[in-house]
Amino acid sequence: MSSSRAPSHPASSPNASEEGGQANIPEIIRKKRDGEKLQPEEIRYFVQALGTGSFQEGQIGALLMAIRLRGMEADETLALTREMAASGRTLAWPEQWRRLLVDKHSTGGVGDKVSLPLAPALAACGCKVPMISGRGLAHTGGTLDKLESVPGFKVSQSPEQMKEILEKVGCCIVEQSKKLVPADKVLYALRDVTATVDSMPLIISSILSKKMVESLSALVLDVKFGSAALYHTLESAQQFAQNLVSVGNQLGMKTAAVLTRMDEPLGCRVGNSLEVLEALQCLEGGGPGDLRELVITLGGILLWQSGRADSVPAGATQIGQVLDNGTALRTFQAMLQAQGVEPELARALCQGTEEQRLQVLKPAGTQEELRALRDGTVQQILALPIAQVLHSLGAGRTQEGQQINHRVGAELLVTMGQQVRKGTPWIRIHYETPQLSNPHRGTLQKALILGDAEPIAPSSKVVKMLLSAEESAATGSQGERGGIPEK
Template sequence: MAERHDAVDVIITKRDGGTLTDDQIDWVVDAYTRGVVADEQMSSLAMAILQRGMTRAEIARWTQAMINTGERLDFSSLSRPTADKHSTGGVGDKITLPLAPLVAACGVAVPQLSGRGLGHTGGTLDKLESIPGWNAAMSNEQMLQQLESVGAVICAAGSGLAPADKKLYALRDVTGTVEAIPLIATSIMSKKIAEGTGVLVLDVKVGSGAFMKDIDSARELARTMVDLGTDAGVRTSALLTDMSTPLGRGIGNALEVEESLEVLAGGGPADVVELTVALAREMLAGAGVTDVDPADALKDGRAMDAWNAMIRAQGGDPTAPLAQAEHVHEIRADRDGVITRMDALGVGVAAWRLGAGRARKEDPVQAGAGLYLHRTLGEPVKAGDVIATLHTDTEDRMPRGMQALQEACGGEGAIEIGDSAPDRVIVMDRIGTATH
């Protein structure tokens, strides 16, 4: 079959600052997925997109072309509306764990297709796999059944959703084009739109531990994704949230599950509770449910009931003890004062080096590895107080975890004790109109 376009012409159009036609976009995404457009050609086009950008119409068409390479899920048979959340990733970001059962407990179904961690940001599936017996793999039929009976599913995305994205994501990773906002936005949104949810709330992280380090680039990414969702008929909104400091106290797989259980039991760290409730309210409003306050469902046990049902439905034992690391090391304060810095990137890299994350997607992770922060930003300490405990199963990883904390922030260290700390604002901005 003769191809209707030439890859070089498409590359040159974008290289010279031109706008790609709908037909060029449809062809190049499909042809790349089929193997007609070579990796070196697509990497050249990705670089041109990074440098020249794309219009809103181009981004929307590119997203649709990626969706068209695979299947679309359909939740229209469910007896309740659906809403989903996507986070751009951070340190201690266990929000999906309490959020999905919380929203389900309030009457909205949550089909949460999640991923595994790579580098310093943790993966939701890795966290849940620290629960004995829990299974991430589900068929579309199983997912529908569980959404109807329990109201929440957290599972691995099947290979049928936007297969073009899997191929392009791997290519961007090795060609210096990860930062291209049009390609970040189309990668996230092609999968989320193909997933078929009616409402999508985006948690776009800002700060040292996030992909977007400054609020302007985070706002641009959020606006691009909200526009994409809106153009595709999905009620979409975004919250810009702080990731200069880790979320909560537990960083690492089992440690984050444990903290999520505290939140579901009506306790837990204030920042985790605040963000969980803010995202739940946004999801419920998008689905038209405004007469239920999710904060009440945390306090009265409904969210915990939904969690237990969700874990059991996927083969897990919610009562089983969680993994504990074999080796621990305490970091103590060297003076009286206040924690003035708890750098998210430094803490995230430390957890990764201790065994909580992976450098390559085939690497195993340790369920019990990570850090527990006994003190965090703004909290007082006295000399000798334990600030953090490092956890690992592999003793020779401990010095590498310590080194990550010491080398953070240009050698100034991830943890700083001073005299006063600035107030932390968790939700920094909101973009979009996800209200029903």
Template structure:
């Protein structure tokens, strides 16, 4: 591959070359296999990252409640984008390290799990990422495509949906470049035999209201209890509806969205989330307390650390009067100094 001075790969790295690279990376380690009776039901979602992006925490159990198997392999925070694994580890006992055998067992009993990448899954990706960093090709479209799709291919998915972000807080700032990435990812995923689709979503504002690992878990739990923000539910039902449509579980997107919404509003997704927590190491009492209808997250104490994060008190486009509060910060002791508070208020 030829590289220009700006880090972009030269033209001429066409779909065939990207497919070959992706396939070889996928085959560099373990490729998961599933029982025959799960054929057509193993699905996953990937997001290119954002602020307050807690979609996976609601979507995975909702899909499981609809009969899918969701071996969701997620990542940690990168730069300003939050990581799903970091959020879940704010729940004491939640173990994101699961072997292939353990993943199979959890999928069989619960239907979903959210785990980190195993050492044996696409080891070439870790090597190539270090090389990309050294050669200033981290933002190369073909290499981004191969990195993302190879890991999903190693999950042996039936269907994959991609949430490709654009906007001020996204990797790609404009719609056209995000669309180009989406097309590249969809093409590569389909070539590997996964039914692949993408949704383009704006990342100019926080998803939901909360930012911060434990705060985002709390907002996800509130959403699973039917009390979530509209923008978060919009993404959950759209992405989930697409996956249900691709698996043939529903006839169209509208039906898929209704089915995902019913799983959340009716409490089936919450039950799956509780079962997933327990299967991944969270104490039964803690999981039940967090998922109870009137859980007092403050009194739970250790299971959800409420001390760090930000909570938006207004929505994008809402008129704010001078002097009105628009942001609440949650912090650990010691309290911020008067100088720090003045600097924050002066922004």
């Protein structure tokens, strides 16, 4: 396989003249500061100048803040996304893969290990999944960190290696290459230190530029909302999702979004190696129901969009079948081996008992259970305080490049709607150094919300699907969730 440079634009040098004369960095900053619309040539100049040293860091930060405060119109965001994708190389695949290339992206959550079972399940259904993933950000976990808890797993793969893995296995999960969307690397680092991480145009361009260079035919976005998500309300998440879907489709990718709850953790295990164990349960046809629901929903959309299923429910049924019959698990094992895991370790993880899996992943030195402080019905288990405690215990990073402890994590021992008695163990914390402190314990106890109501069934994590207007018309759908089969 080859990776090719994105096509260049006429007059695209950072020194190129624009309609109003020579490009001027302070003038571009002033225009956006004053709420004016940037022209495509100015956006192109800005992105290409990132790699030439024409901008000072302070100037880049000033423009990012102006974008954060003033926003961007839809065509500005589209232009920014295209230029960021064109700042590096584009992955080129065999022509026969054209309709098979699919991927998903999540806006980040607690316990979100969906990519681990979803990628091999899609590959088992005939898709090609060149998944470029990230590391943990703030309190949210990262797919690459989870996979690196498996000894030997290599997230760094060249385009040629990616193609070889896709040919043999059908899926790979890798980190972003330095040659893919280099402009995003510059902006991403500066957004973190300039308090502009939450800028919608910057988020959209960052996400979709990386997916654009994968040359995808279909993309599904898991947009989370709630107290542990970037967007706290359904309304704000829906606006963001609609913008993502619109820009993605204009870039030539069939793009859909699913709005999902992120107040409670997804599944029962949080933390890198623990989430690998839970993903393996899902790949065996078991595991928590909310994890399976999200995997088959997202997978069903992608199978339908890529023409491998007649409808979203039919696609969800196919994903469920490969989870239940072991095909997805065997594909995951093949991906582990293709990305550097020794065959005997991959076999122990995918075919072994829970004890054998723990021998591979090496549990934390200390495990401590916290107990319910009173009788009641579990109304909520708040994800954010759990994630923040685990982050402080070493499961996450406080600065770029910091080593994390893959063994730190938590297991939820009760479920939503369950009645518990005072003294019932409700969470098990896995830790080493630093140790769990009394302030940590106090924070965790506040995460368990008990009430006096009768036992209730937990609500679905999936709230709504957002398809393009054309797709909604084709399915006769208004974009609402419906017809997704449960196990």
